[in-house]
Amino acid sequence: GQQLNQSPQSMFIQEGEDVSMNCTSSSIFNTWLWYKQDPGEGPVLLIALYKAGELTSNGRLTAQFGITRKDSFLNISASIPSDVGIYFCAGRPAYNTDKLIFGTGTRLQVFP
Amino acid sequence: SQTIHQWPATLVQPVGSPLSLECTVEGTSNPNLYWYRQAAGRGLQLLFYSVGIGQISSEVPQNLSASRPQDRQFILSSKKLLLSDSGFYLCAWSVGQYNIQYFGAGTRLSVL
Numbered sequence: 001g002q003q004l005n006q007s008p009q010s011m012f013i014q015e016g017e018d019v020s021m022n023c024t025s026s027s028i029f030n031t032w033l034w035y036k037q038d039p040g041e042g043p044v045l046l047i048a049l050y051k052a053g054e055l056t057s058n059g060r061l062t063a064q065f066g067i068t069r070k071d072s073f074l075n076i077s078a079s080i081p082s083d084v085g086i087y088f089c090a091g092r093p094a095y096n097t098d099k100l101i102f103g104t105g106t107r108l109q110v111f112p
Numbered sequence: 113s114q115t116i117h118q119w120p121a122t123l124v125q126p127v128g129s130p131l132s133l134e135c136t137v138e139g140t141s142n143p144n145l146y147w148y149r150q151a152a153g154r155g156l157q158l159l160f161y162s163v164g165i166g167q168i169s170s171e172v173p174q175n176l177s178a179s180r181p182q183d184r185q186f187i188l189s190s191k192k193l194l195l196s197d198s199g200f201y202l203c204a205w206s207v208g209q210y211n212i213q214y215f216g217a218g219t220r221l222s223v224l
Contacts, residue, residue, distance in 0.1 A: 003155055031210045042202050042215030043156075050210060088155065092211045098144060098163055100213055102156045 006089055006103030013079055014111050021087060021106040022073040029091035032065050032072040033100065037086045046087075047074070069094075079110050114139035118203050118216035125223055131176075131190040133219050135203030138184065143205040145186040146213060147178055150200040162186060198223045 004023045013019060023032075031050055035043035047058050049065035049072060056063055062075045072089055089103035115138045125131060137143050147159040158171045160178035168178050175194060179187045186203060200220055204213040 031212070033212060035215075040200075040218070040220070042204075042218050045212065045214065048210065048212055090213075097209070097211060098161060098169075099158060100211060102158075104155045107153075 004089055004091060004101055004103040006106055008106060009104070010107040010109070012109045012111065015079060015081060017079055019076040019079055019083070019108060020073060021089075022071060023089035023091070023103045024071040025091060025101070026070065027091075027101075028069045028094045029101075030069075030094050030097060031092035032063070033090040033092075034061075034063050034072070034074045035088045035090060037088065037105075039085075043088055076108075079108075081110050081112060084108060084110050114205070114214070116203060116205055116214060116216040118201075118219055120219060121217065122220045123222070125193050125221065127195055127223055128192050131188070131193050131197070131221070133188040133201055133203075133221075135186045135188075135216060136184055137205045140184070140205070140207055142183060143207050144211065144213075145180060145184075146204040146206075147186065147188050148202040148204065150202060150218075152199075156202065160188070193223045195223050197221065 004025050006023045033048050034046045036046050037043040047063040052069050053067050054065040060077045087106045090100040117136050144163050146161045148156045150156050161169050162180045176190050200218050202218045203216040206213045
């Protein structure tokens with residue numbers, strides 16, 4: 001099935017550093033979502049974006065819905081050890097609003 | 113508040129045996145329901161989704177099937193498991209126009 005292009009695939013950073021990851025697609029999306037998955041658990045919703053150009057924050061997390069509706073990015077500021085996990089973007093495509101298309105994931109490791 | 117339950121959490125099955133995974137949602141009505149599979153270290157692959165009782169859309173041809181016998185119950189089945197069916201199975205639900213999906217804790221299936 002279709003997947004979004006998510007980068008980077010993995011990141012190894014030091015505690016306190018900022019993190020940036022993004023997702024791109026050739027299709028237009030009506031909603032962008034960002035999830036975090038801890039090992040052995042289901043993904044948990046972090047941020048939801050509803051319209052092009054929207055910039056939304058949730059604590060140290062900031063995400064934006066791209067103007068073209070084909071991309072989104074997530075920033076994490078001042079990373080801490082509990083930020084470790086896999087981050088997934090997901091988009092609700094304009095051609096089928098009953099589904100979400102997921103990114104390939106960004107694995108984040110934070111070293112003290 | 114809404115909750116989603118998946119069971120069992122872990123399952124070890126021999127090749128050729130049947131499978132039944134169950135997912136139930138509480139606290140909402142007429143949700144969209146989804147089954148995903150996640151291979152180790154990989155992204156989420158949509159298997160089936162349902163927008164109503166008895167309505168099943170299949171995304172990937174395989175030896176799995178899904179059923180929705182009640183509004184808030186979604187079942188994933190197989191008559192004969194293959195080694196390639198091993199993975200982490202996730203159920204999710206959504207309501208509303210934005211299709212924001214919320215995930216269960218997952219079932220780790222090992223086919224030996």
